[in-house]
Amino acid sequence: EVPLVESGGGLVQPGRSLRLSCVASGFTFDDYAMHWVRQAPGKGLEWLSGITWNSVSIEYADSVRGRFTISRDNAKNSLYLQMNSLRAEDTALYYCAKDIYGLLDQNGGMDVWGQGTTVTVSS
Amino acid sequence: SYELTQPPSVSVSPGQTASITCSGDKLGDKYVCWYQQKPGQSPVLVIYQDNKRPSGIPERFSGSNSGNTATLTISGTQAMDEADYYCLAWDSSTAGVFGTGTKVTVV
Numbered sequence: 700e701v702p703l704v705e706s707g708g709g710l711v712q713p714g715r716s717l718r719l720s721c722v723a724s725g726f727t728f729d730d731y732a733m734h735w736v737r738q739a740p741g742k743g744l745e746w747l748s749g750i751t752w753n754s755v756s757i758e759y760a761d762s763v764r765g766r767f768t769i770s771r772d773n774a775k776n777s778l779y780l781q782m783n784s785l786r787a788e789d790t791a792l793y794y795c796a797k798d799i800y801g802l803l804d805q806n807g808g809m810d811v812w813g814q815g816t817t818v819t820v821s822s
Numbered sequence: 823s824y825e826l827t828q829p830p831s832v833s834v835s836p837g838q839t840a841s842i843t844c845s846g847d848k849l850g851d852k853y854v855c856w857y858q859q860k861p862g863q864s865p866v867l868v869i870y871q872d873n874k875r876p877s878g879i880p881e882r883f884s885g886s887n888s889g890n891t892a893t894l895t896i897s898g899t900q901a902m903d904e905a906d907y908y909c910l911a912w913d914s915s916t917a918g919v920f921g922t923g924t925k926v927t928v929v
Contacts (some may be wrong), residue, residue: 734918736865736918736920743906743908743920743921743922743923744857744859744865744908744910744920744923745920746910746917746918746919746920749916749917749918756916758916758917758918759917760917760918761823794864794865799867799870799876803912803916804912804916806852806853806871806912806916807853807855807870807871808855808867808870808871808910809855809857809865809867810867810870810876812864812865812866813864814864815864
């Protein structure tokens with residue numbers, strides 16, 4: 700059983716939107732904060748966004764604030780990333796990751812990662 | 823925006839100690855975690871909150887953080903430790919920033 704499975708990636712034109720999903724299993728999803736992290740081809744990791752277990756606190760990286768929206772549905776054990784106004788530089792492998800803790804300000808770290816879903820932004 | 827700098831590469835002989843640094847302004851005031859990523863694989867958390875090891879991570883991995891520098895130390899480095907390593911710090915307590923990454927080669 701794979702704990703985190705991302706989906707929703709694909710080829711999209713610049714300026715368009717895409718919604719990524721991540722389904723969790725094997726742990727109590729609503730106990731933990733969750734994150735999205737991406738990795739452009741041949742590049743390093745980039746943290747994008749985090750959300751607390753109860754969705755009360757949400758944070759974004761400057762590079763995506765105002766364009767991307769993170770959300771979760773604890774009843775469905777699911778995490779989402781709505782991506783609007785996509786740019787070529789958003790082309791990357793997008794990972795969903797579980798936090799060690801339930802709150803972002805506990806500053807734990809991401810201990811479970813999915814395999815990622817690829818987003819390609821090109822005309 | 824906050825930035826974390828790592829050396830692009832570190833070489834180490836098998837059985838020796840590898841030290842990977844991560845530098846940032848007043849980094850010692852923030853919590854740091856470290857990730858190992860092998861080619862084609864998802865990252866693995868090896869250290870969190872500066873010096874804590876998740877279950878399943880070998881004792882040869884250790885971390886420290888003080889001043890402007892955090893350090894990941896791999897003692898008795900093994901061939902299986904060859905990978906890219908990334909530090910991550912929590913800026914303003916809740917937003918994550920990754921370091922530039924270090925490729926560790928065991929030669």
